Amino acid sequence: MHKVSIINYKLQNCNEGQKTAIKRAINGYNDHSNNGLHIYKRKGMLSKIPHKRITRGVIMLNKSEKNKILKILKRNKASLSVIDLYAKNPIRS
Numbered sequence: 503m504h505k506v507s508i509i510n511y512k513l514q515n516c517n518e519g520q521k522t523a524i525k526r527a528i529n530g531y532n533d534h535s536n537n538g539l540h541i542y543k544r545k546g547m548l549s550k551i552p553h554k555r556i557t558r559g560v561i562m563l564n565k566s567e568k569n570k571i572l573k574i575l576k577r578n579k580a581s582l583s584v585i586d587l588y589a590k591n592p593i594r595s
Contacts, residue, residue: 505565511582520578
């Protein structure tokens with residue numbers, strides 16, 4: 503059995519700057535420079551760790567990786583809940 507965590511987060515109580523910071527840190531974004539001449543893909547935290555996105559605001563990942571996401575969410579004051587479970591198979595991207 504493998505330990506997994508389900509993270510449920512909501513951004514309702516965050517201001518616009520915090521929402522943007524959370525979305526960019528977790529999902530990544532496209533960076534435009536020199537008036538759109540150059541486009542760079544900035545990767546988010548989820549591109550580096552195996553996960554399953556269950557629905558909007560709900561992510562399932564290995565328990566060993568949950569602190570990386572929780573750190574981003576807590577720093578930007580998102581309301582969240584975490585459920586720790588056991589799964590037959592490990593999470594793979």
